[in-house]
Amino acid sequence: MLSKIRKSIVFLSVFLISSSFAATKDLQQIMKDRGLTERDVLAAAKTYTPTGMKDEYYVFSSGGQSGQVLVYGVPSMRILKYIGVFTPEPWQGYGFDNESKKILESGYIRGQEIKWGDTHHPNFSEKNGEYVGDYLFINDKANPRVAVINLHDFETTQIVVNPVLRSTHGGSFVTPNTEYIVDAAQYAAPFENEWVPIEAYEEKYRGGVTLWKFDYDKGKINEKDSFTLELPPYMQDLSDAGKGVSMGWAFTNSFNSEMYTGGIEKGLPPFEAGMSRHDTDYMHVYNWQLLEKLAKNPKNTKIINNHRVVTIEAAVKAGALFLIPEPKSPHGVDVSPDGKYIVVGGKLDTHVSVYDFEKIKKLIDKKEFVGKDPFGIPILDMKKTLHGQLELGLGPLHNSYDKEEGIIYTSLYVDSQIVKWDYKNLKVLDRVNVHYNIGHLDTMEGKSSKPKGEYGIALNKLSIDRFLPVGPLHPQNHQLIDLQGDKMDLIYDMPIGLGEPHDVVSIHASKINPSKTYDKMGTNSRTGEVHEGATLAGQERIERDGNKVKVYMTAIRSHLNPEHITVKKGDEVTIYVTNLERATDETHAFGVSGLNVHASVEPGKTSSVTFKADQEGVFPYYCTEFCSALHLEMMGYLTVKDDKKEYPDYKAAKVAKMSPAELKKEYKKILATNKATDAVIQSVVKFLKEKGYEKYPEIKALVKDALNQYGKIKEEKAKANKAYKDGDLNTAILWENQIWQYMVKTADAGLRAKNLLVKELSTKMSKNARKGEEAYLRGGCNGCHVIGKVSSGPDLTGALLRHENAEEFLYKFILNPEEYYDNPYMDAMIKAFNLRMPNQNMKPKEVKNIIEYLKWIDENAHLNQ
């Protein structure tokens, strides 16, 4: 250990001596100023993810009652995206464009539009119990639905409504090869859509678990092939699917086996009193593979709301459904990576219970039961199914597995802790305090068959005093815990400022490979097919059919086409917008003032909006994305005319005419501007080509984008030339202006490409040269000298080539410039720049390093042409 420390001291001496002086304070000073401890610095280093560096893991989190899914990176804990799922969100156009409206509408219940959800448990598609980054599933507890998110574009592509349950909590868990998405009930209710008084709870209210059949290739839930297993009204809770030895089975727990029905308003004790009366509730153990077969035979099912329900009776008869007592009001039920154990936390018990699936299976095979519940379901002996129990503390809720076999992490709600323990040897290994009241927790891929460990996340339901106050509604606090040592180490607090995430799942970054743009121009992102309204360049048009108007619009930096749309009051207008861009991140968006119309249109996508033009007037529309320097100019006017009204005879304004001479002058000016701009572009293109830009995919993409813009010039040039020939200089000037606009966009992407290429190609700076650069910057040399450019002082590129014995000369000169003021060369320079180089009081070593830096500049001068 000591030698390690000694090594570190040596290292850190180097660290300090070679550290960038651009940072004005050293580590010690920063720690003092900000009150950081050594431990904080280590935590900072474990989580800080500098510009351009990517996170190791994606975390997908439910947004709770925000109805969304959020995505963040680990270890930086930065939120990368909110995905619209059950709630409309205009930035994404979700619930605003026709395509996503259709998705949302498929989630309406009995004709009632639903504009929110209470998202609970996200889960990935799986193969052999391992996570596959193709799809994410998320359930809505409040309005019992399941959504499918396509991870190739992070968009919601399907919502299905549970036809028989009124509330689901134990979803969306998937079977090991994504055969089914498991969604268990919470609040029992009648399956049919009819009134039944609470008094008939036991007779008519039911729980259940719906097995949604998933078609992996289509990426869609097949509603027809899905079915529900009827269960007693025990308030089912979380679920998990078996794997390995328990493949084919699934487990769902419950918290109201008392079947208490409340009634505080009648003077009865409230639900909470009666629902926690018994010391145990029931874990439901069922064989979904068997149920799948049963569901095919109408003898075993009732058809309710056009959906197959396998009855308790049929499931019991076939040996597909059992109950095992589990500790009071349990929450998590988590199958171990090998499928052998099922760990259950009893939230009103201080113990966790570890069930042994092989013991369960043996009792089932032997038909050894201790009794039946009122619905005839066989009950297994709890003790005989247990591997063991362990006292962890107050309020054990959820579990997540470690990469090391036998190790698990459990959250304690009341104790506000995570406990690391050994579920085979039933031994506590470690505890860490979290702030405050943790619900779910996650370890990386910790619920899959191949957990990765490394990091843990505590989803704390309260944050109280952790962050700057933001009013009575607080953010939650997701805390990151380093699991790589023996002891858990809490290293980051992340406030969640929108939504109340309920659960998260994590996946290694390498497993998610989304598209950057839509390959097929005009893609309907919700179906993956080419949109009926896809519009290529040149196909823009306005079509009318009765009082239905269809506008086929394109968007490209920086104009929409068409720019004028006139319709009649009362028309139903549909606008299809196709984003013609091919460049990454060049999203356009489309909003119309005052009409509740908005769409986000990523490169290659077609989105459509439909609205009734029932108000007369003038409605500007524009690209709401800051897509280019000219995004404000990317606009147009929708005007709605009332055919029944008479309008005054508006006349075009008399534009102040320019004289032919003035026009000619302006025309020449714009031609000269374009010629000069083009020369810059050509030099950049030449540079890029000569230096082999094609080898670098990111630079290649930028060049493609630049050339794409540049390619549009030819057509505009023809228009400009034609106008010129026709003697219409005004129009010729405008088209030349448009050419300039394309050139500006070409330069925008082209210069970015060149800068990246220069970075790629420049030789590596020696350590001394780097120190020289720091001394150069620290000394403020860049106040007068700009590398590659004559500024207040001369360009230093080639300074070493302009003098004999240049190194020695410059060394002496920088140390004592005043001694050279009379030197004829320097005198000439002083006169030319009207400025004398001051003595910067540099140290000899610093000057030597600066000369090394100047050498590096000369070495790479060819890149700075």
Added chain:
Amino acid sequence: MLSKIRKSIVFLSVFLISSSFAATKDLQQIMKDRGLTERDVLAAAKTYTPTGMKDEYYVFSSGGQSGQVLVYGVPSMRILKYIGVFTPEPWQGYGFDNESKKILESGYIRGQEIKWGDTHHPNFSEKNGEYVGDYLFINDKANPRVAVINLHDFETTQIVVNPVLRSTHGGSFVTPNTEYIVDAAQYAAPFENEWVPIEAYEEKYRGGVTLWKFDYDKGKINEKDSFTLELPPYMQDLSDAGKGVSMGWAFTNSFNSEMYTGGIEKGLPPFEAGMSRHDTDYMHVYNWQLLEKLAKNPKNTKIINNHRVVTIEAAVKAGALFLIPEPKSPHGVDVSPDGKYIVVGGKLDTHVSVYDFEKIKKLIDKKEFVGKDPFGIPILDMKKTLHGQLELGLGPLHNSYDKEEGIIYTSLYVDSQIVKWDYKNLKVLDRVNVHYNIGHLDTMEGKSSKPKGEYGIALNKLSIDRFLPVGPLHPQNHQLIDLQGDKMDLIYDMPIGLGEPHDVVSIHASKINPSKTYDKMGTNSRTGEVHEGATLAGQERIERDGNKVKVYMTAIRSHLNPEHITVKKGDEVTIYVTNLERATDETHAFGVSGLNVHASVEPGKTSSVTFKADQEGVFPYYCTEFCSALHLEMMGYLTVKDDKKEYPDYKAAKVAKMSPAELKKEYKKILATNKATDAVIQSVVKFLKEKGYEKYPEIKALVKDALNQYGKIKEEKAKANKAYKDGDLNTAILWENQIWQYMVKTADAGLRAKNLLVKELSTKMSKNARKGEEAYLRGGCNGCHVIGKVSSGPDLTGALLRHENAEEFLYKFILNPEEYYDNPYMDAMIKAFNLRMPNQNMKPKEVKNIIEYLKWIDENAHLNQ
């Protein structure tokens, strides 16, 4: 410098030697593993904000087309909250509860419901040009509106619709004492709501700037006292209000002084070509104090849509409106802290222009004009008003001021840079590259009259490759820049995963002091008054008036009252929910399955929801916040009965009756449980009181919360006792259960209070004791020993008191435990625990430190009772 480095080395040796070994890797190893440079570590230390430490600044950011405002902290760059403004958001209940629906509805335009906005420029209330953290204003460019956010609870309390403009961009800027909120037009349109063809653009389309009168005490915009200044259709853009020498004046720029009207669909060059034809556009200079007076005289105004518009003619005549040419298509127009200079970036020019207000004023006073525009507005000579111009690079957009006088920062969109420069001496001081394409930028309080400098934020419109990919729609990238040194230092990349923020404003954390709960029980948060539906404990009821049903509901951990609501099909149901909690962060929320009903109810708040019960059936409702371990049980049933239907004669289920003996046994058991739980609570209360918890406000609040829960027991106890007396043991058991539930909640808050108090009171660990704790943990001693508790091994508290010469004895024993296995005391211990203490191969120094740690434990043992 060298001595500083030497000091640092010494420090860092200390750092490493004393650093927590709970962190398994030292800094060097972490840097190697994660590929961090020294510079990265410094940046990490500058931004990392450990658990419980607060940020220095709040940043309020517009959410762009998400229609929201987001709040984040600097320097940690963590998002603290999204505030619902123009878009409904269910987590906050915004647009779902009746109170916020009313706010949103007041923003509907001409009867059209609008469910999104394009939020642009947030601004704080000001006094003397300094920021005051009372209110935040934000404009919607798309649907021209301004919203007021009350910073005492971070809720939107007002939305006003612009009565004459169709699109506003240059808002919401405030005059130095928040007299007015300035909101300038963008896309010109007729003021009246009627169709006018684009050909009549010059004649009938108009720009303008609306001056919204703000009533500071009421926290509301006074629409009646507000007015609009008519302006030419030049596409006004950003604005700023003068201060100091320019007090009373305001400045708004423009980008289409060409008055070009596009028409690409007709073969005309698009807007972008014609709008950027001229080398200059116009800055509008107007005197709002004079205009305020003019607006009071009907001679100067036209009344349009019930709103006063001061005509161009009247403004010109009174000397209240002027134009100054400004560089091509400008964006930012930013008045210096002293009000003397106005800096304008011309986005299609490489220069920034610095206008001198005193020069402007002199020309105005002398009536020295170079001409008039087509609308008769006097034009000032650009050169004569300029202090100077400076070439900065491609695409200068926005500016923000430094705390040092004369220093400003400007964003370059195309060059993707921030330039730090001296606007008095017109000299570039520094540049930093940002990623990519920066729009607005901000420095702390950088647009107020007292900028703070310290940090800068780059609002980059593209992020391209900066983050893990999330599909074609990328997050943006807000980069944090340290401004505390001579050179700008880019230290953090923050992705924005929801919305496309347009601009931010920042304020020192000390200036924002929001409430933690609503003081007046039953507050309507949108009005600040007590809600008509406020319901205190005991006032819960259901009232019917015809087919209108009103439910007065309360929420407290962990039940809603009532739990059963039965209504008739067709009823209009209003539910008022009052959160009776007094504890910080104890928000409850209310959702009804399948009915699109959701509300967030923070402590002390009353929210109401209204819906039509037009579907027969059973609809569970519940608290959607994870408010306690029992939040799932916090539920109820709404049942909707169709009066026209006949229902079967449902009978109450025959509950399996327990025998009197069984009941008695259960009753005794719950009594014993409660007695034991109460003993724990009493011991905690005793501890808290004895140790003077009241001195610590946070702990005091927790104790108050605990006692609040505990206080509810008395009433339930009476019910339990009454039932017992009546011989109804079943009911007695349930009420005792409810008492236990209250006890659990009491313990939840009480134990949290005790833990905090122990932390406050325990003596400071010596350095050696701390090292001893590390050795103890590293050595795995805690595998068997739990401090304060007998576990697999004995409790080590008092171990030093249990032996003679204890220090020496333990020292030797820990180093060589095997030598003591036959010692009679140890032999007895071994037998008692059935475990022998193994040799952990500790170093003598480590053991000495462990003994120091044990001393510290004994010292504080009284805290661990």
